[in-house]
Amino acid sequence: MKRSGLTVVGCAAFFAAAQAHAQSTVTLYGIVDLGLQYANSAQTSRVGGVPQGASQFALTDAHATGLSGSRWGLRGAEDLGGGWKAIFVIENGFLANSGTLAQGGAEFGRQSWVGLSSPWGTVTAGRQYDPLVNYVQPFAASGNFAGYMGSHPDDLDNLTNTNRINNSVKFESASYAGFKASALYSLGGVAGNATQNQIWGLGAGYTGGAFAAGVGYLNARDPNVSFYGNTPNKGTATANNLGSAGSATTPEANPVYAGYASAKTLQIIGGGASYTLGAATIALVGTNVRFDSMGSSSSPNPLGYSGDAVFTSVDLNGRYFLTPSLQLGAGVDYTHRNSVKGDEGAKYIQLNLGVDYSLSKRTDLYTVTVLQRAMGRDSLGQPAVASIAGFSPSSTDKQVGVRLGLRHKF
Structure with missing residues (x-):
């Protein structure tokens, strides 16, 4: 009888453990995306302050x-x-062509968060996407067929998620009649100054039948540190984490906005909408990016900027499924920056073209072509050079980038 009692207790414990295990799930997932890319002009150096460049072929990760x-x-x-x-x-980004970490060397640089979900919504905390990305990116060319290289110049509005948000708490509501909303707050963590390095954002979206729309807002204090400087390879407030003016042996990085590291506040507002009719979808996105109160922080300001730099971008794009396996995409975007320190401002016009062919549910072949033209003067105080996101900037005002990629999801 004693043995039988122990057996019953053991079986009960086993089935209780099995039931608890059945209520928990852990899924391993991922993507490997490699491709050959070509740029007609990529900077290699500076001679007498003038960018030098050459054409480039490379095998690169889709990052x-x-x-x-x-x-x-x-x-x-x-x-x-x-x-x-x-x-x-927890999500790790890596460069498949070299096996190294992406996202500035962060082990789980894409996402790392924990939270609770309920019938009313979800609360999460950690390194996360901001609401602007969640609700506006799906309408941009870069979020549909053009990828990172189809971002607005140098991904200046972060719609392709170049920068995630550390130390953040986020709430996203459940869907009510097609409506959802989200709010995020990132703690700066500075003793005695609750607002230093803080980031906050809001977003909302609607999906109903053929129509969808979304809006988002992001506000980052001391963005050189809080927003652009939040990965292991970045420096302190005294380093320029937005980009670089290059040197005699290195190219520039993010010349569209690299000169604005001394801004006290970064503000991004965006909205997008799409309409689907059969196999075709057309979408429109608009964003406004402000680097406010330049010269008011301790971050680098070698050109002595003050005031605000304001970018406005408009992105019109469409995609069409020629067959269930073959998608075609095309789009044009226009970006304008105001005059800063008496310059003539800057303008960028970009054409995005894409073709994606699914070999199966998990594997596809694609090609993307981006053409960009720059006008005026950029943030580094030079005649504006074209700068397709993810490529080394051009040495001239024009740049053509082409990528042929193979993507597998697991």
């Missing part, structure tokens, strides 16, 4: 220019009952 940066991640959920779940995601 820089393609549709989906290579990654692997773990996604988990535990059912707590009553519609509540404990959830987490």
Whole structure:
């Protein structure tokens, strides 16, 4: 009888453990995206202050220019009952062509968060996407067929998620009649100054039948540190984390906005909408980016900027499924910056073209072509050079980038 009692207790414990295990899930997932790319002009050096360049062929990970940066991640959920779940995601980005870490050397630089979901919404905390990306990116060419290289110049409005948000708490509502909303706050963590290095954002979206729309807002204080400087390879407030003016042996980086590191506040507002009719979808996106109160922080300001630099971008794009496996995409975007320190401002016109062919549900071949023209003067105080996102900037006002990629999802 004693042995039988122990057996019953053991079986009960086993089935209880099995039931608890059945209520928890952990999923391993990922993407590998590699491609050949060509640029007609890529900077190699500076001679007498003038950028020098040459054409370039390279094998690169999609992190820089393609549709989906290579990654692997773990996604988990535990059912707590009553519609509540404990959830987490840790997601690593890597460069498949070299095996090194992406996102500035952060081990889980794409995402790393934990949270609780309920019937009313989800609260998460960690390194996350901001609401502007969640609600506006899906309408941009870069979020559909053109990938990172199809971003607005140097991804100045972050719609392609170049920068994630550290130390953040985020709430996203459940969907109500097609409407959703989200709010995020990132703690600066500076003793005695609650607002230094803080970031906050808002977003909302609607999906109903053939029509969808979304809006978002992001506000980052001391952005050189809080927004652009939040990965292991970045420097302190005394380093320029936005980009570089280059040297006699190195190219520039992000010349569209690299000169504005001394801004006290970065503000980005954006909105987008799309309409689908059969196999075709047309979308429109607009963003406004402000580097406010330049010269008021301790970050580098070698050109002595003051006041505000304001960029306005408009992106019109469309895609069409010629067959269920073959997608065609095309789009044009225009970016304008105001006059700063008496310069003539800057303008960028970009054409995006893409073709994506699915070999299976998990594997596709694609090609993207981007043509960009720059006018005026850029943030480095030089005649504006073309700068397709993910490529080394051109040495001239024109740049053509082409990528042929193979992507596999698992």
